[in-house]
Amino acid sequence: MDYHLKCTLCGEEYDRDAVRYVCPKHGDEGILDTIPDYAKLAEKLSPLKISNSRDFSIWRYAALLPLEDPRRSAPSLQVGWTPLYRSVRLGTGLGLSNLYFKDDGRNPSASFKDRASAVLVAKARELGVRIITTASTGNAGAALAALAAAAKLPAVIFVPQTAPQAKIAQLLVFGGRVILVKGTYDEAFDLCLEASRSFGWYCRNTAYNPYTVEGKKTASFEICEQLTQLTAAAGKARPGGWRVPDRIFVPVGDGNIVSGLWKGLRDLLALGWIEKMPKLMGVQAEGSAACYNAWRAGRENIERVNATTLADSISADLPRDGVRAVRAVRETGGAYLIVTDEEILAAIPELGRGEAIFSEPAAAAAYAGLKTAVRDGLVKSDETVVCMVTGNGLKDIASAMKAAGEGTVIEPTLEAVKRLNLE
Numbered sequence: 001m002d003y004h005l006k007c008t009l010c011g012e013e014y015d016r017d018a019v020r021y022v023c024p025k026h027g028d029e030g031i032l033d034t035i036p037d038y039a040k041l042a043e044k045l046s047p048l049k050i051s052n053s054r055d056f057s058i059w060r061y062a063a064l065l066p067l068e069d070p071r072r073s074a075p076s077l078q079v080g081w082t083p084l085y086r087s088v089r090l091g092t093g094l095g096l097s098n099l100y101f102k103d104d105g106r107n108p109s110a111s112f113k114d115r116a117s118a119v120l121v122a123k124a125r126e127l128g129v130r131i132i133t134t135a136s137t138g139n140a141g142a143a144l145a146a147l148a149a150a151a152k153l154p155a156v157i158f159v160p161q162t163a164p165q166a167k168i169a170q171l172l173v174f175g176g177r178v179i180l181v182k183g184t185y186d187e188a189f190d191l192c193l194e195a196s197r198s199f200g201w202y203c204r205n206t207a208y209n210p211y212t213v214e215g216k217k218t219a220s221f222e223i224c225e226q227l228t229q230l231t232a233a234a235g236k237a238r239p240g241g242w243r244v245p246d247r248i249f250v251p252v253g254d255g256n257i258v259s260g261l262w263k264g265l266r267d268l269l270a271l272g273w274i275e276k277m278p279k280l281m282g283v284q285a286e287g288s289a290a291c292y293n294a295w296r297a298g299r300e301n302i303e304r305v306n307a308t309t310l311a312d313s314i315s316a317d318l319p320r321d322g323v324r325a326v327r328a329v330r331e332t333g334g335a336y337l338i339v340t341d342e343e344i345l346a347a348i349p350e351l352g353r354g355e356a357i358f359s360e361p362a363a364a365a366a367y368a369g370l371k372t373a374v375r376d377g378l379v380k381s382d383e384t385v386v387c388m389v390t391g392n393g394l395k396d397i398a399s400a401m402k403a404a405g406e407g408t409v410i411e412p413t414l415e416a417v418k419r420l421n422l423e
C-alpha cells in the first residue's frame with residue numbers, strides 16, 4: 001500500500017524510504033507510525049471484497065500492509081486467522097453474556113508474535129537485507145526464527161539466558177544463530193540494537209522497527225471480521241461494514257500488541273468500515289507495571305521499573321512502545337489493570353478447564369485482568385468483550401505445572417481405581 005511515516009513524539013513526517021527505524025530527532029524513542037493513503041485504499045478495497053477472500057491468514061489483509069508486493073515477499077507459513085471463540089462457560093461465571101476469546105496460541109510458533117515477524121520477514125525480503133536480527137523475551141525470537149526459516153533468511157536472535165526452556169528449544173529447532181545473553185531482556189534489546197548498527201543487520205526489535213505494529217494490527221481486522229461472521233445470524237451486522245466489540249483485554253509488556261490493536265482499529269475507522277472505537281483494556285503484571293503507572297498518574301512519559309514477574313513475556317523494565325501503549329488505552333476510553341503472579345497462575349487452569357484453551361502466563365494475564373475489571377464494576381453485563389490469548393501454554397510448562405496441581409499415582413489395579421471414588 002501507499003504510505004508515509006510519522007513520529008509519535010514530534011509529528012514530523014517522513015517519506016518511507018527516508019528513515020528505516022525511528023525519528024532521528026529523539027534517539028531510540030521516536031517511534032514511527034505508518035500513515036496510509038486512506039482515500040486511495042478505500043477506492044479499491046471493501047469489507048465485502050476481503051470477506052470473499054479464500055486466504056485464511058493475515059495475508060487476506062495484504063492490501064492494508066506497508067509492503068510493495070506481498071504476493072512475492074510473504075513467507076509461506078500460515079500466520080493469523082486464529083479462532084475467535086464465543087465463551088462457553090467463563091462468561092456465565094462472570095455474568096457476561098457476550099464474551100469471546102481470540103486464541104493466538106494457534107500460530108505457527110504458538111504466539112501472537114508471528115504476526116509481526118511475518119510482516120518483517122516480507123519487508124526484509126523487499127529490502128534485500130542479508131541478515132535479520134531481534135532481541136526477545138523468547139516469543140518474538142521464536143516467531144522470527146520460524147518465519148525466517150520459512151523464507152530461508154539468516155536470523156540472529158538475542159534472548160535472556162533465563163528464557164523458558166521451551167522457547168529456547170523452538171529457537172534452536174528453527175535454526176538461525178541463538179545468542180543467550182547473561183542479562184535481562186532490556187539488556188538484550190540494547191545489545192541487539194548495537195549489533196545491528198555495527199554490522200548493518202536488519203533489526204526487528206519491537207517498536208524500534210515501525211512495522212512490528214503493522215503486523216500486529218491484523219488481529220484487530222480479524223476480531224472485527226470474525227465477530228461480524230459469528231453474529232451475522234443474529235442480524236446484528238451493519239451492511240457494508242464490520243462489527244466491533246465494546247472492549248478488548250490485552251496483556252501489556254513492551255506495549256506493542258496493544259498499540260498494534262489500536263492501529264488496526266484506527267485504520268478501520270479511517271476507512272469507514274467500523275462505526276466506533278472499542279475500549280482497549282491493558283493488563284500488566286503488578287511487578288512490571290510501567291504503563292499502568294504512567295496511565296494512572298495521567299502522564300505519558302514512562303518511568304523505568306525493576307520488572308519482576310513469572311509472566312516472562314510481559315516482563316519489561318522500560319516498555320519500548322510505552323508512550324503509544326498509554327495513548328491507546330487513554331484515547332479509547334479504556335483502562336489499565338494490574339494483576340498479581342498468583343492471579344496469573346490461577347487463570348491458567350481456569351482458561352484450560354473453562355474454555356479448553358492452554359495459555360502461557362502472559363496470555364492468561366489478560367483473563368486475570370478481565371476478572372479484576374468485572375470485580376471493579378468496569379464492564380457491563382451485556383457488553384461485547386474480547387479477551388486476547390497471546391501465547392500457548394506449552395511454552396512454559398514449569399508455570400503450568402505450578403498452577404495445575406498434581407496427577408494421582410496408583411497401583412495398576414481396578415481396586416485402586418475404585419478406591420478413588422471417581423463418580
Ligand SMILES: *Cc1c(COP(=O)(O)O)cnc(C)c1O
Nearest residue numbers: 139253254255256257313390391
Ligand atoms: C510479547 C507478548 C505479550 C506482550 O506484548 P507487548 O507488545 O510486549 O506488550 C503478551 N503475551 C505474549 C504471549 C507475548 O509473547
Ligand SMILES: [Zn+2]
Nearest residue numbers: 007010023030
Ligand atoms: Zn520525532
